[in-house]
Amino acid sequence: MPRRRPPRLALTLALTLAAGAAIPAEQPFVFLTNWYAEAEHGGFYQAQAEGLYRKAGLAVTLRMGGPQVNGLQLLAAGQVDCFMGYDVQTMRAHEAGVDAVTVAAAFQKDPQVMIGHPENFHRLEDLKGKTILISSDTHTNFWPWLRERYGLSDSQTRPYTFNIQPFIADRNIVQQGYLSSEPYAIEKMAHFKPTALLLADAGWPPYTTTIVCMADTLKKKPAAVAAFVKASMQGWKDYLEGDPRAANALIRKDNPDMSDDELLHGIRLLKQTGIVLGGDAARYGIGIVTDARMKATYEMMVRMKLLDPAKVRLADTYTTRFVANLKVMP
Numbered sequence: 001m002p003r004r005r006p007p008r009l010a011l012t013l014a015l016t017l018a019a020g021a022a023i024p025a026e027q028p029f030v031f032l033t034n035w036y037a038e039a040e041h042g043g044f045y046q047a048q049a050e051g052l053y054r055k056a057g058l059a060v061t062l063r064m065g066g067p068q069v070n071g072l073q074l075l076a077a078g079q080v081d082c083f084m085g086y087d088v089q090t091m092r093a094h095e096a097g098v099d100a101v102t103v104a105a106a107f108q109k110d111p112q113v114m115i116g117h118p119e120n121f122h123r124l125e126d127l128k129g130k131t132i133l134i135s136s137d138t139h140t141n142f143w144p145w146l147r148e149r150y151g152l153s154d155s156q157t158r159p160y161t162f163n164i165q166p167f168i169a170d171r172n173i174v175q176q177g178y179l180s181s182e183p184y185a186i187e188k189m190a191h192f193k194p195t196a197l198l199l200a201d202a203g204w205p206p207y208t209t210t211i212v213c214m215a216d217t218l219k220k221k222p223a224a225v226a227a228f229v230k231a232s233m234q235g236w237k238d239y240l241e242g243d244p245r246a247a248n249a250l251i252r253k254d255n256p257d258m259s260d261d262e263l264l265h266g267i268r269l270l271k272q273t274g275i276v277l278g279g280d281a282a283r284y285g286i287g288i289v290t291d292a293r294m295k296a297t298y299e300m301m302v303r304m305k306l307l308d309p310a311k312v313r314l315a316d317t318y319t320t321r322f323v324a325n326l327k328v329m330p
Helices: 007-018 039-050 071-076 087-096 143-150 165-169 182-190 215-220 222-241 245-254 260-273 280-284 291-303
Strands: 027-032 058-063 082-086 100-107 112-116 131-134 157-159 173-178 195-198 208-214
Touching (some): 027 222, 039 245, 039 260, 071 082, 071 087, 071 100, 082 100, 087 100, 100 215, 100 222, 112 182, 165 182, 208 215, 222 260, 245 260
Parallel strands (some): 027 082, 131 173
Antiparallel strands (some): 100 208
């Protein structure tokens, strides 16, 4: 025999239906990250774990990226609402007719580093005379800036295949890396702490771990984008200043290869270097994007011939309207 509805619940439901009240539905929203889940995605997972997205009226799906995932392609095809981008990539997408727009920047600094042996690599000026391992993508990313700034030569470069063994074996090698990744792996494998220097601390201007959406999405779903940005930046504050355990559990669920030690290491570095909470974020709030920084990146790319100003207008590549008054303060 079916259970009878409790009288009070039945009465409440009847009154609700009689009044014509609608039960609010959470709006689906898909956000694609730029890699396998890690501490550098922690603020988004924290917002999910705390229910910040749900409270904002969104049913958010955090979808992992990876080496075989083309985020811009999926964004342009409408398969995701927004994705985790990078100024250099987003601006260049406009040359191919992809109207991608940066709306917030979780990272005020790019975590890209150059890694060297501690006995002979102390500053970026020490790159002269070294063999430098860089990936194929880097030749049209930060390498032209690094080459010009420090008087380097293309003849110094060799392919970086994401294998740290050549670096460990040769003290004259310097290689590219991600702040929390390769230095950690080198220390674990070779039992010495390499020197890792942030390019951002030397003036490399782009934002990264940005929220990027198509211009059409900003027209059709402005409220959803605004809600996602606000909840995400609160998530970053809570992840770095509060208890990250629930978010880390979700990260490990998506990426079982990520260890507790790696996550805690990543969090420590994010705090120590001010990647999220430092720079303009300390003054204007987490996620801030400024006209001055975007202009600096755009002009740098044009100067390095990485961007054709005849095809790309700076104003089309970003907007500050979602973060200008957000003020999620560290």
